[in-house]
Amino acid sequence: xxxxxxxxxxxxxxxxxxxxxxxxxxxxxxxxxxxxxxxxxxxxxxxxxxxxxxxxxxxxxxxxxxxxxxxxxxxxxxxxxxxxxxxxxxxxxxxxxxxxxxxxxxxxxxxxxxxxxxxxxxxxxxxxxxxxxxxxxxxxxxxxxxxxxxxxxxxxxxxxxxxxxxxxxxxxxxxxxxxxxxxxxxxxxxxxxxxxxxxxxxxxxxxxxxxxxxxxxxxxxxxxxxxxxxxxxxxxxxxxxxxxxxxxxxxxxxxxxxxxxxxxxxxxxxxxxxxxxxxxxxxxxxxxxxxxxxxxxxxxxxxxxxxxxxxxxxxxxxxxxxxxxxxxxxxxxxxxxxxxxxxxxxxxxxxxxxxxxxxxxxxxxxxxxxxxxxxxxxxxxxxxxxxxxxxxxxxxxxxxxxxxxxxxxxxxxxxxxxxxxxxxxxxxxxxxxxxxxxxxxxxxxxxxxxxxxxxxxxxxxxxxxxxxxxxxxxxxxxxxxxxxxxxxxxxxxxxxxxxxxxxxxxxxxxxxxxxxxxxxxxxxxxxxxxxxxxxxxxxxxxxxxxxxxxxxxxxxxxxxxxxxxxx
Amino acid sequence: xxxxxxxxxxxxxxxxxxxxxxxxxxxxxxxxxxxxxxxxxxxxxxxxxxxxxxxxxxxxxxxxxxxxxxxxxxxxxxxxxxxxxxxxxxxxxxxxxxxxxxxxxxxxxxxxxxxxxxxxxxxxxxxxxxxxxxxxxxxxxxxxxxxxxxxxxxxxxxxxxxxxxxxxxxxxxxxxxxxxxxxxxxxxxxxxxxxx
Ligand SMILES: [Cu+2]
Numbered sequence: 001x002x003x004x005x006x007x008x009x010x011x012x013x014x015x016x017x018x019x020x021x022x023x024x025x026x027x028x029x030x031x032x033x034x035x036x037x038x039x040x041x042x043x044x045x046x047x048x049x050x051x052x053x054x055x056x057x058x059x060x061x062x063x064x065x066x067x068x069x070x071x072x073x074x075x076x077x078x079x080x081x082x083x084x085x086x087x088x089x090x091x092x093x094x095x096x097x098x099x100x101x102x103x104x105x106x107x108x109x110x111x112x113x114x115x116x117x118x119x120x121x122x123x124x125x126x127x128x129x130x131x132x133x134x135x136x137x138x139x140x141x142x143x144x145x146x147x148x149x150x151x152x153x154x155x156x157x158x159x160x161x162x163x164x165x166x167x168x169x170x171x172x173x174x175x176x177x178x179x180x181x182x183x184x185x186x187x188x189x190x191x192x193x194x195x196x197x198x199x200x201x202x203x204x205x206x207x208x209x210x211x212x213x214x215x216x217x218x219x220x221x222x223x224x225x226x227x228x229x230x231x232x233x234x235x236x237x238x239x240x241x242x243x244x245x246x247x248x249x250x251x252x253x254x255x256x257x258x259x260x261x262x263x264x265x266x267x268x269x270x271x272x273x274x275x276x277x278x279x280x281x282x283x284x285x286x287x288x289x290x291x292x293x294x295x296x297x298x299x300x301x302x303x304x305x306x307x308x309x310x311x312x313x314x315x316x317x318x319x320x321x322x323x324x325x326x327x328x329x330x331x332x333x334x335x336x337x338x339x340x341x342x343x344x345x346x347x348x349x350x351x352x353x354x355x356x357x358x359x360x361x362x363x364x365x366x367x368x369x370x371x372x373x374x375x376x377x378x379x380x381x382x383x384x385x386x387x388x389x390x391x392x393x394x395x396x397x398x399x400x401x402x403x404x405x406x407x408x409x410x411x412x413x414x415x416x417x418x419x420x421x422x423x424x425x426x427x428x429x430x431x432x433x434x435x436x437x438x439x440x441x442x443x444x445x446x447x448x449x450x451x452x453x454x455x456x457x458x459x460x461x462x463x464x465x466x467x468x469x470x471x472x473x474x475x476x477x478x479x480x481x482x483x484x485x486x487x488x489x490x491x492x493x494x495x496x497x498x499x500x501x502x503x504x505x506x507x508x509x510x511x512x513x514x515x516x517x518x519x520x521x522x523x524x525x526x527x528x529x530x531x532x533x534x535x536x537x538x539x540x541x542x543x544x545x546x547x548x549x550x551x552x553x554x555x556x557x558x559x560x561x562x563x564x565x566x567x
Numbered sequence: 568x569x570x571x572x573x574x575x576x577x578x579x580x581x582x583x584x585x586x587x588x589x590x591x592x593x594x595x596x597x598x599x600x601x602x603x604x605x606x607x608x609x610x611x612x613x614x615x616x617x618x619x620x621x622x623x624x625x626x627x628x629x630x631x632x633x634x635x636x637x638x639x640x641x642x643x644x645x646x647x648x649x650x651x652x653x654x655x656x657x658x659x660x661x662x663x664x665x666x667x668x669x670x671x672x673x674x675x676x677x678x679x680x681x682x683x684x685x686x687x688x689x690x691x692x693x694x695x696x697x698x699x700x701x702x703x704x705x706x707x708x709x710x711x712x713x714x715x716x717x718x719x720x721x722x723x724x725x726x727x728x729x730x731x732x733x734x735x736x737x738x739x740x741x742x743x744x745x746x747x748x749x750x751x752x753x754x755x756x757x758x759x760x761x762x763x
Contacts, residue, residue, distance in 0.1 A: 117590045185601060189594045196593060197586035223597060227604025231612060234707065242696060244703040246612070252625060252700040257615055261608060 029119035030535055034126050035105035036426070039419075041126075042097035045133060049088035054495060056081040061481075061488035063468040075467045076165060079148035082465075084140070086151035087173070090269070091180055092133055094411035098276040099222070100129070100184065102418055103191050103215040105426065109526035110209045112200025112544060112564070114536045116190045125190070129183035132176045139172035147173035150465075152262055155247035155255045159239040171240050178233045181226050188219035200525065200564075202544035206300075207563065209524045209548040210293060213300055214279030218272045221307045225268035232261030256321050263314035270406065271310045275303055277414030278345060281367045284421050285349055286549050287522045288364035289356025290559050293549040294348050302348075306341040313338055319387045320394050328387040335385030342378055346371055357552075361520075362436030366417035369444045370409045377405030380455065395465065398458025401451045408447055416440070416501070423508065424515030428531040431512060435504040442497030449490035453483035521560045524548045528564050589738035595745040602715075606753050609711070610760050613704045625699035629692040632685065633762040639681045640758050643716075646674035647751035650723075650744060657740055661730065668727050671747075672720060679716050682709065705761065712750070712757055719743075719750045 028034065051069075058065060059073040066072050073081065104122065108115055116122045140146040144166030149157030153174065161167040195208065195216045235246040236258065245251035247258050286293050293299065315323055315331040349371055358364070380402040383389045393399060416439075423431050457480050462469070469476045469484070518527040525544070529537050542564040550561035588596070617623055624630050649671035657664040686706070694702045722743045729735040 118594060121594075185598070189597045192597055193590050193593045197588070197590055220597075223601040224604055227601055227606070228608030228611070230605055231608030234711075235612065238696075238703065238707060244697055244707075245700065246616070246703060252616065252620060254616060254619055257612055260615075261612065264608070 027123065029115070029123045031104045031108050031116050031119070031122060032426075032533065034122055035101045035103075037126050038096045038104060038129065039101035041130060041133060042093050042101060045088050045092040045096075048137075049085050049093060050495060050498070052081045052085040052088070054491065056085070057488040057491050059467070060469070061485040063470050076145065076148055078467045079150075080140075080146050083148050083150050083173075084136070084146055087136070087177070089407065089411060090151065090273070091177060092136065094273040094407065095180075095184060096129060097415050098273050098411065098418075099191075099215060099218055100125070100187050102211070102276055102280065103187065103219070105422065106209075106526065107191055107194055107212055107215065108198070109425075109529060109533060109537060110212050110524050111195060111198060111203060112525045112538075112542045113194070113198040114538070114541065117194045117198055118186075118190050121186050122190050125183045125186035128186070129180060132180035132183060135172055135179060136176040139169045139176065142166065142168040142172065144169055152266070153236065153258070154262075155236070155239065155258050158236060159247055167240065171237060174233050174236050174240070178230060178237075181230060184222060185226065188223050191219045192216055200542050200544045203563075206296065207544055207547045209279075210282040210296070210299060211276065211279030214275040214282075214303060217303050217307050218275040221268045221275070221310065222272045225265040225272075225311065228261045229265035232258055235261075256318060256323070259318050259321055260314070263317040264311070266317065267314045268307070268310045271306055273410050274342075274406070275307075277370065277410040277417075278303070280414055280418040280421070281349065281370050282352075283522075283524065284363050284367040284417055285352055286551060287421075287520050288361055288367075289353050289358045290551045291352055291356040291549075292551055294351040296547070296549065299345060299348050302341045302344050306338060306345075309334065309338045309341065313385075316385050316387070316390070319390045325387075332385060332387045336382060339378060339382055339385070346375060346378075361420075362431070362433055362440055363417050363421035365437065365440045366413050366420060369440070370413045370417060373405060373413065373444070373447070374409040377402060377407075377409060380405060393458065395463055396458040397454045397462045397464050400464045401454040401458055404451050404454075408451075412447075413444070416443075419505070421520075422526075423505075424519045425526055425529070425531050425533070427509045427512075428515050429508050429510075429512035430515050430519065431508040432504050435500055439497055439500040439504065442500070443494055446490045446494035446497065450487045450494065453487045453490075457483050518562075521558070523550060523560050523562050525563055528562060589741060591738050591742040592745055595742045599745055599749045602749060603753070606708075606712075606757065609704075609708050610757065613708065613761060616700050616704070620700070624701050627693065628699045628701050629689060629694055631689075631701075631705065631762040633758075636682075636685065636758060636762055639678050639685075640755055642674050642681070643678045643751055643754050646671045646678070647748060649674060650747050650751075654740065654744060657730075657735075657737070661733075661735070665727065665730060668723065668730070672723055672727070675716055675720055675723075679713055679720075682713055708757060708761060712754060715750045715753075719747050722746055 025033070025037075055067050055070040055073055056078055058067040058070075059078055064072065104116070147153075147158070147164065147166060147169045149164050149170065153170075157163045158170050158174070161170075164170045195212055199208070235244070238244040239246050239248065239253075245253045247253045247255045249255060282293055282299070312334045313331060315327060316335045319328050319331075353368075380398070384393055384399060384402060419426075420431055420436055423429075458464075460480055462475055462480060462484075466472065466475070469481070515531045517529070517531055519531075520527070525542055526533075528542055543566075544563050545566055546561065546563055548563055552559045553561055586593070649667045652667040653664045653671060656667060686709075689705070694705065696702055696706045726735055726740055726743045729739065
C-alpha cells in the first residue's frame with residue numbers, strides 16, 4: 001500500500017520521440033490517460049463479446065449452419081461462447097468502461113483536482129486489469145478450450161473436469177476474474193479517497209456532481225460485496241486443483257454455498273454498474289433540458305438506500321436451487337422493495353425533464369433511451385423477484401431478456417451516452433451529430449427487436465441453455481422459431497450499425513471540428529478546463545461557489561451558472 | 568498535505584483542503600473493509616458447512632485445540648496493545664516508540680511460529696487440506712490469516728526502518744496501524760468461530 005504522500009511523476013520527457021511515446025501511452029500515471037486505456041481495452045473486449053454473441057445467436061436461429069467468420073458451432077463451443085460472452089460483457093466491458101474509465105476521467109476533473117490521490121496505484125490498477133484480460137483470452141487457447149460452465153461458474157460444472165471438459169480453462173477463468181477484482185479494488189480505493197479528500201476548495205458534499213457520487217457509491221458497493229466472492233473463488237480454485245470438497249456434497253460440501261457466495265456479489269454488482277450509468281444520465285439530462293436536477297438529495301439518499309438494499313436480495317437467484325421456502329418469501333419481499341428506490345430515481349429524472357427546454361442531441365437521445373429501456377428491464381424484474389412466478393420463468397429466455405434490458409441500457413447505452421457527451425472534453429473535437437443519430441436509432445431500435453421477441457419465447461417456455469431447439473419438438477414450433485430468427489437478424493442489424501460509431505469516434509478524434517472549452521454550456525468543473533485538459537488539468541486549480549445544476553436561474557443573463565464562476 | 572501539487576502547475580491558488588483522514592489511512596480503511604467482508608465470506612461458508620454436517624468434527628478428525636490456541640490469541644492481542652503504546656509514544660517522543668514497536672513485532676512473530684507448530688501437530692493427527700471439510704477450511708482460513716500477519720509484520724518493519732532514519736510520518740504509521748489492528752482484531756473472531 002502506498003503510504004507515502006504521493007508525488008506526481010514529472011512528465012519532462014514530453015515531446016521526445018519513441019521512448020516518450022511508450023511512457024506516455026503505457027506507463028502514464030495521468031488519470032485521463034489511464035481512463036483512455038480502460039476505455040479502449042473495454043471497447044476491444046466488447047468487440048470480442050459481441051462477436052461471441054453473433055456466433056451463438058446464429059447457431060440458435062439456424063442450427064448447424066456454418067457461421068460466417070466462425071464455422072460450425074459445436075455444443076461445447078456453444079457453451080464456451082455463452083459463458084465468455086456473459087463474463088466479458090460484465091467484467092471486461094461494463095466494469096472497466098463505466099466505473100474505471102469514467103471514474104478515472106471524471107472524478108478529478110469534476111471535483112477540481114489535478115489527479116487521483118494514488119496515481120501509481122492507479123497505473124498499477126490498469127496494468128493488473130490488462131493482465132486479467134490477457135489471462136482470460138489465453139484461457140480460450142488451452143487444451144480443451146476455454147471455460148464453458150456459464151459465467152456464474154456453478155459447481156460441479158466448474159469444479160469437475162469431466163463436466164467442464166477443460167481443467168486448465170476453468171482455473172484460468174476463475175483466476176482471471178479474481179485478478180480483475182484486484183484491479184478494481186485498487187481503483188475503488190482511489191476513487192473514494194480522491195472524492196473525499198481532494199475536492200476543490202468550496203465544494204461541499206452537496207456540490208459534488210451526481211455522477212461522481214454514483215461512482216463513489218458503486219465503488220463502495222463493489223468493495224463491500226466482492227469479499228465473499230473472492231472467498232468463494234479461492235475455494236473453487238482449491239476444489240479444482242487441490243482436492244478439497246467445499247462444493248462437493250458427496251464429501252461434506254455444499255454446491256448451493258457457491259451460489260450464495262457468488263450472488264452475494266452478483267446482485268450488488270448490478271448496482272455497481274447501474275449507478276455510474278444513472279449518474280451519467282443525470283449529468284446529461286440536466287444539461288440538455290436546462291433544468292436543475294429534481295431533488296438532488298433525494299437521488300443521493302435513494303442511491304445509498306438502493307446500495308444497502310442490494311445486499312439483501314441475492315437469494316432471488318436461488319429460488320429453485322432448494323432453499324427454504326420461508327427464506328424465499330423474505331427475499332421476494334426485499335427484491336420487490338428494491339424496485340421502489342430505482343423507480344423513484346427514474347421518476348426524479350422524468351420530473352427533471354418536465355417543463356425543461358429539451359435539445360435532442362445525440363447524448364440526450366442516449367440518456368432518454370436509457371430511461372425508457374431500463375424501465376422495461378426493471379418492470380420485468382418484478383415478475384422474476386416474486387418466487388412463485390420465478391419457478392415458472394426461471395432459466396427461460398424471459399430471464400435472459402430481462403437482464404439484457406437492464407445491462408444493455410447500463411453498459412451500452414450508458415457508455416454511448418457518456419462518450420458522446422464528454423467526447424469534446426476528452427479529445428478536443430466535436431463528434432458528428434448526424435452519424436451519431438443514425439447510430440443511435442439503428443442501435444436502439446434493433447436492440448428492442450432482439451429482446452422483445454425473447455420475452456415472448458421465454459414466456460412460451462423456451463429454456464435459455466439449449467444448444468439446438470430442433471432436438472425438442474415441443475419448443476421447435478414454427479411460431480417460436482420465427483421469433484428466434486427475427487431476434488438473430490435484429491442482432492445482425494444492430495452489429496451492422498456499430499462501425500458507424502467506430503468511424504465517427506476515430507474520424508472525429510482527428511478530423512472533427514475543434515471543440516470549445518464548454519460546448520454544451522454546462523456548469524460542472526470539467527468544462528472549465530481546456531479541451532482536452534493538459535496534465536494537471538488546470539493552470540490554477542478552480543474554486544467552487546455553488547452546486548452543479550444551477551440552470552435557468554431566474555434573473556441571470558445566461559441560462560447556466562458554472563460552479564467555478566464567482567458570480 | 569503540502570506535497571499535494573503537480574510539478575507543472577506553477578501557481579496553486581489555494582492548496583486543497585487538509586483532509587480529515589489522511590489519504591493513506593483512508594485508503595487502508597477502505598481496503599480493510601473489503602478484507603472484513605472477505606473473512607466474513609469464509610467464516611459464513613464455514614458456519615454453513617458445519618451446521619449442515621451430522622457430526623462435528625468429521626469422523627476420524629481431531630478437534631481443534633481451543634484452549635491451547637488461547638495462549639497464541641493472547642500473544643497477538645498483546646501485540647495490538649504494544650502498537651497502541653507505540654502510537655502514544657510516537658506522538659510524544661519519536662525515538663522512544665522504537666522499543667514497543669520491536670515488542671509488537673516480536674509478539675506477532677511468536678504468534679506465527681506457534682501457529683505453525685500447531686499446524687504440524689494437527690497434520691500428524693491426520694488433519695490435512697483434503698482429509699475433511701474441517702481440514703480444508705482450517706488450512707485455508709488460518710493460512711490466509713497467517714499471510715496477513717506476515718504482511719502486517721512487513722509493514723511494521725518498514726515503519727520501523729523509516730522511524731530509525733527519522734522519515735516516518737504520522738500518517739504512515741497510521742496506515743500501518745489500521746492494517747495491524749485489523750489483523751489482530753479479526754483473529755479472536757476466527758478463533759471463536761473455527762476452534763470451538
Ligand atoms: Cu439479482
